[in-house]
Amino acid sequence: MTPGIDPAAPVVSARGVRKSFTTKDGAVVEAVRGIDVEVRRGEAFGFLGPNGAGKSSTMRMVGAVSPVSAGELRILGLDPAVDGPRIRARLGVCPQEDTLDNELNVRDNLVIYARYFGLSRAVARERADELLEFANLTDKARAKVEELSGGMKRRLTIARSLVNRPEVLLLDEPTTGLDPQARHVLWDQLFRLKQSGVTLVLTTHYMDEAEQLCDRLVVMDKGLIAAEGAPLDLIRTHSSREVAELRFAPGQQDAALPGVEAAVAGLRARVEALPDRALVYADDGEAVLGAVHDAGVRPAATLVRRASLEDVFLRLTGRTLVD
Numbered sequence: 078m079t080p081g082i083d084p085a086a087p088v089v090s091a092r093g094v095r096k097s098f099t100t101k102d103g104a105v106v107e108a109v110r111g112i113d114v115e116v117r118r119g120e121a122f123g124f125l126g127p128n129g130a131g132k133s134s135t136m137r138m139v140g141a142v143s144p145v146s147a148g149e150l151r152i153l154g155l156d157p158a159v160d161g162p163r164i165r166a167r168l169g170v171c172p173q174e175d176t177l178d179n180e181l182n183v184r185d186n187l188v189i190y191a192r193y194f195g196l197s198r199a200v201a202r203e204r205a206d207e208l209l210e211f212a213n214l215t216d217k218a219r220a221k222v223e224e225l226s227g228g229m230k231r232r233l234t235i236a237r238s239l240v241n242r243p244e245v246l247l248l249d250e251p252t253t254g255l256d257p258q259a260r261h262v263l264w265d266q267l268f269r270l271k272q273s274g275v276t277l278v279l280t281t282h283y284m285d286e287a288e289q290l291c292d293r294l295v296v297m298d299k300g301l302i303a304a305e306g307a308p309l310d311l312i313r314t315h316s317s318r319e320v321a322e323l324r325f326a327p328g329q330q331d332a333a334l335p336g337v338e339a340a341v342a343g344l345r346a347r348v349e350a351l352p353d354r355a356l357v358y359a360d361d362g363e364a365v366l367g368a369v370h371d372a373g374v375r376p377a378a379t380l381v382r383r384a385s386l387e388d389v390f391l392r393l394t395g396r397t398l399v400d
């Protein structure tokens with residue numbers, strides 16, 4: 078065993094971790110205000126929160142590229158303040174922006190990157206071909222990067238971050254800007270990676286991504302952790318099973334709300350008014366619609382859906398994830 082490496086250590090262990098920045102005009106921004114997190118081996122762990130929640134700042138600390146301002150952080154059992162290079166050698170990092178080399182073709186992006194890690198030319202080529210196959214990009218090997226779709230570029234970026242066979246892959250907003258189909262292809266790639274034993278640590282502001290990919294996650298807001306758990310457990314703890322959404326004609330919602338409240342009073346329901354719709358939390362959404370109708374309240378449109386992490390976020394913070 079390599080000295081100082083504990084194979085059983087958690088991938089990430091954070092206690093009271095803080096990150097603050099001083100801006101050019103001297104103001105102090107507290108991006109992360111004291112978080113406790115433990116990421117276990119082999120899991121997919123997410124940081125879910127809106128823009129500015131402190132997710133990227135956290136990921137940069139976890140990636141051992143940005144020092145903690147306070148608190149204790151261990152990555153793979155090592156202290157990033159003293160063991161940064163050893164930690165980084167065992168991580169793959171997929172940043173928010175694509176940093177591919179547009180001058181090179183797809184395959185050479187992987188080969189050259191593998192050469193940085195000290196692989197021989199022959200081994201680098203072999204590794205590149207294996208990763209092209211994994212990313213479903215074999216038929217694009219000779220294409221220029223600029224010829225790739227957004228989804229293909231992301232898959233190539235992920236492939237590139239795997240060149241050093243990392244134990245842990247850090248992904249900052251992996252599917253931002255991709256269309257739904259490209260997102261599903263990417264989720265599949267990440268799922269296969271997890272199946273192969275790689276620990277995934279990702280940030281996202283998409284609740285469906287967090288639900289699809291993460292075994293466990295923390296809900297982050299304003300530099301703090303608002304809740305932690307498996308997606309379904311968080312939903313069960315913080316929401317009813319279903320949500321009835323009621324949309325009213327412009328300007329009608331305020332007048333209609335007391336009627337809605339009265340109609341659902343017997344259903345163990347909770348009403349949440351957003352600017353554009355009223356949400357009624359109850360275990361039986363259809364029963365809510367029936368009660369509202371029986372009470373003579375007439376929304377312009379209705380919808381019953383399963384509760385999601387978006388509802389958890391709203392419950393915990395009073396705001397929606399995506400403004």
Ligand SMILES: Nc1ncnc2c1ncn2[C@@H]1O[C@H](COP(=O)(O)OP(=O)(O)OP(=O)(O)O)[C@@H](O)[C@H]1O
Binds near residue numbers: 099100129130133
């Ligand atoms: N280098 C920096 N200097 C000053 N302030 C910063 C710096 N980096 C981040 N911040 C601030 O810290 C807060 C958290 O930013 P961070 O990027 O970590 O959030 P985020 O949840 O990742 O959001 P996004 O998805 O928009 O990146 C924000 O208010 C941001 O403006």
